[in-house]
Amino acid sequence: MLSVKRIMGAETEFGISQPGNPYANPMRDSARVVDAYAGPRGLKSSQDFWDFETETPLADARGFLMSTADAHFSQLTHLPQTQPEAQYLANVVLENGARLYVDHAHPEYSSPETLTPRDVVRWDRAGDIVALRSVEALAGTSEPVNLYKNNTDSKGSSYGAHENYLVDRAIDFDDIVAGITPFFVTRQILCGAGRVGIGVHGETPGYQISSRADFFEAEVGLETTLRRPIVNTRDEPHADPSLYRRLHVILGDATLAEPATLVRFGSTSLVLGLIEAGHPPEIALADPLQALWTVSHDLSLSAQLPLADGTSATAIEIQQRYLDACRSAAGPAPDADTAEVLRLWQEFLDALARDPFELADSIDWIAKWALLEQYRRREDLAWDHPKLALIDVQYHDVRPGRGLFHKLEQAGRIRRLTSPEEVEAAVTSPPEDTRAWLRGSVVAKFTEDLVAASWDSLILATGEESLIRVPMKYPLKGTRALVGDVVESSETVTDLLAALGVTRLDQTAHRDDSEV
Amino acid sequence: MSGQEQIRSNRKDGADPVDPVDPPVAGQAQQQVNTEAVDSILDDIDTVLESNAEEFVRNFVQKGGQ
Numbered sequence: 001m002l003s004v005k006r007i008m009g010a011e012t013e014f015g016i017s018q019p020g021n022p023y024a025n026p027m028r029d030s031a032r033v034v035d036a037y038a039g040p041r042g043l044k045s046s047q048d049f050w051d052f053e054t055e056t057p058l059a060d061a062r063g064f065l066m067s068t069a070d071a072h073f074s075q076l077t078h079l080p081q082t083q084p085e086a087q088y089l090a091n092v093v094l095e096n097g098a099r100l101y102v103d104h105a106h107p108e109y110s111s112p113e114t115l116t117p118r119d120v121v122r123w124d125r126a127g128d129i130v131a132l133r134s135v136e137a138l139a140g141t142s143e144p145v146n147l148y149k150n151n152t153d154s155k156g157s158s159y160g161a162h163e164n165y166l167v168d169r170a171i172d173f174d175d176i177v178a179g180i181t182p183f184f185v186t187r188q189i190l191c192g193a194g195r196v197g198i199g200v201h202g203e204t205p206g207y208q209i210s211s212r213a214d215f216f217e218a219e220v221g222l223e224t225t226l227r228r229p230i231v232n233t234r235d236e237p238h239a240d241p242s243l244y245r246r247l248h249v250i251l252g253d254a255t256l257a258e259p260a261t262l263v264r265f266g267s268t269s270l271v272l273g274l275i276e277a278g279h280p281p282e283i284a285l286a287d288p289l290q291a292l293w294t295v296s297h298d299l300s301l302s303a304q305l306p307l308a309d310g311t312s313a314t315a316i317e318i319q320q321r322y323l324d325a326c327r328s329a330a331g332p333a334p335d336a337d338t339a340e341v342l343r344l345w346q347e348f349l350d351a352l353a354r355d356p357f358e359l360a361d362s363i364d365w366i367a368k369w370a371l372l373e374q375y376r377r378r379e380d381l382a383w384d385h386p387k388l389a390l391i392d393v394q395y396h397d398v399r400p401g402r403g404l405f406h407k408l409e410q411a412g413r414i415r416r417l418t419s420p421e422e423v424e425a426a427v428t429s430p431p432e433d434t435r436a437w438l439r440g441s442v443v444a445k446f447t448e449d450l451v452a453a454s455w456d457s458l459i460l461a462t463g464e465e466s467l468i469r470v471p472m473k474y475p476l477k478g479t480r481a482l483v484g485d486v487v488e489s490s491e492t493v494t495d496l497l498a499a500l501g502v503t504r505l506d507q508t509a510h511r512d513d514s515e516v
Numbered sequence: 517m518s519g520q521e522q523i524r525s526n527r528k529d530g531a532d533p534v535d536p537v538d539p540p541v542a543g544q545a546q547q548q549v550n551t552e553a554v555d556s557i558l559d560d561i562d563t564v565l566e567s568n569a570e571e572f573v574r575n576f577v578q579k580g581g582q
Binding site: 013015016017019020021022026103104105106152153155156157158159160162224225226250371374375378386387389390391393394401402404407408411413 | 557558560561564565566569570572573574575576577578579580581582
């Protein structure tokens with residue numbers, strides 16, 4: 001039976017600005033953000049702290065490797081040390097198993113691996129608190145920094161809010177592309193963040209559903225920073241590559257409204273399950289890129305999207321076909337997480353067909369649109385008025401006292417799924433049911449001995465002038481259920497390594513029985 | 517560094533990358549919104565909006581990311 005549960009994670013690149021100083025170096029400020037969070041908490045922050053051994057950003061899911069010489073500079077996930085900016089590449093692994101670091105010119109929070117959409121929401125939101133703590137720490141300095149959970153400055157630049165889903169390696173990548181493209185093109189009606197202005201520079205006045213759609217220029221490809229594709233082919237599973245592929249989704253907007261985040265991840269996980277089972281709906285768009293732009297620019301939600309078979313369908317109709325297929329594959333008694341996503345997804349589609357403003361409490365593009373419309377009418381403003389552009393940016397300010405999303409939520413105008421207490425706990429606690437638990441627990445308990453870490457490894461110093469690399473290629477191992485007692489009872493990293501059965505000193509040998 | 521966005525204007529088939537869009541018409545949908553409650557939100561928001569919208573928007577310049 002189809003279930004929403006799978007290994008998932010959310011990445012947020014925050015917009016960054018120094019009030020009144022547009023010339024501030026964003027790489028330097030991003031490093032200050034990371035350090036401002038890490039420093040007071042005793043977390044290590046440096047470029048060397050991330051173990052790049054297993055990073056292969058130029059591996060393509062279609063089966064070839066791009067050469068470094070052919071790659072655009074911005075495609076590399078780490079800079080050569082000879083680059084002057086290398087000094088700003090701060091990297092921290094947090095107690096909750098997340099990674100906080102400088103990605104290009106933005107601070108990025110990559111959530112720990114989670115298994116359910118509810119947990120994605122919780123640990124994604126924990127990242128917003130991490131960002132807030134940094135802003136608060138820098139507020140008292142001579143160069144305060146503000147952070148925005150958004151995706152564009154409407155001056156030609158965009159930055160991502162990526163999603164990651166582990167998918168069965170046995171599935172042919174072309175089947176993923178064919179099965180998921182119509183879903184991705186239309187998904188924005190459920191979870192777009194909204195944007196004032198049309199076109200990459202916002203050159204045409206108006207409002208649109210997605211903040212990212214105008215920045216996409218290809219259907220399939222490896223790039224994430226230029227010629228962005230609807231389906232990204234980066235093939236870097238951070239896990240056993242014979243079992244898993246990681247679908248790296250670069251198309252989405254950062255969502256603040258929790259119901260939208262839940263549906264964004266939940267519906268995508270279900271559709272990937274359909275594809276794994278070999279039963280996605282048989283829909284093909286005649287021109288996916290044009291459809292992506294059309295859907296984003298069509299606030300009436302009525303545009304007919306031409307299909308490859310000569311017929312056409314609206315975004316809502318295409319989404320309904322995916323939802324019907326998922327509901328049918330989930331059977332009569334889906335698990336609670338799956339049932340919640342199916343229910344909310346249907347609720348969204350029904351309300352979108354009836355009156356989108358019913359969802360002003362659930363979906364960012366509609367919450368922001370309602371606010372802008374009311375403001376625009378009251379003040380009689382044209383869509384190109386700077387005040388509307390300001391509202392567009394300030395909706396995403398991470399500060400509860402300044403961010404308009406937060407003001408709406410505080411006023412009870414946004415539906416919240418988490419409690420502030422559980423989000424606060426997630427800032428310092430890892431999810432218990434994935435390997436993030438071991439990573440976060442080691443950060444919390446053995447920070448001094450942790451030399452480096454990555455998604456699928458920990459490097460520990462044992463005090464014998466040797467470093468031991470703990471491979472973690474299996475995301476469903478390293479859980480509290482599997483290694484909780486071991487971590488609990490270990491006084492030192494040597495105890496821990498012995499209890500985990502990791503004894504070898506050779507960092508390069510691969511022996512699966514030592515996997516934890 | 518050269519992390520700046522590369523923006524291409526030549527879209528597939530020479531199609532205009534920008535679909536002209538009518539300003540959103542709230543229409544009957546708008547009537548569903550409780551305007552009184554929203555008004556109090558707008559008043560509240562006025563107090564937190566950055567004071568110089570034009571300058572703020574001009575200064576909000578980002579480098580491209582992923």
